[in-house]
Amino acid sequence: xxxxxxxxxxxxxxxxxxxxxxxxxxxxxxxxxxxxxxxxxxxxxxxxxxxxxxxxxxxxxxxxxxxxxxxxxxxxxxxxxxxxxxxxxxxx
Numbered sequence: 001x002x003x004x005x006x007x008x009x010x011x012x013x014x015x016x017x018x019x020x021x022x023x024x025x026x027x028x029x030x031x032x033x034x035x036x037x038x039x040x041x042x043x044x045x046x047x048x049x050x051x052x053x054x055x056x057x058x059x060x061x062x063x064x065x066x067x068x069x070x071x072x073x074x075x076x077x078x079x080x081x082x083x084x085x086x087x088x089x090x091x092x
Contacts, residue, residue: 001051001059003080009044011074016047018071026051031058049080 007015019037026035033052040046053059 001049001053001080001082003049003078004040005047005049005078005080006043006045006076007047007074008076012039012045012047015071015074018068022071026062029058029062031055031061045076 016037016039023035023037026032031054033054034050035052036048036050038048038050040048051059053062
């Protein structure tokens with residue numbers, strides 16, 4: 001999955017700090033290959049989202065452990081897309 005969430009620019013640092021626990025829980029979930037939230041370099045209210053999971057079941061196992069209600073209330077909008085990848089190769 002990849003995409004972004006939008007928050008008020010003045011709320012972004014606190015939002016990201018509040019997401020530390022979510023990232024730790026995701027990465028500890030069996031089947032999580034990568035989970036990252038990062039500030040966008042150009043848009044001061046944008047937080048980029050990247051998730052890689054080994055299976056649909058692994059994603060569903062984690063889904064109930066997302067951001068808290070307080071964190072969710074700060075999100076103005078979100079665009080996150082699921083991708084189904086059948087093959088990959090490492091770039092060197």
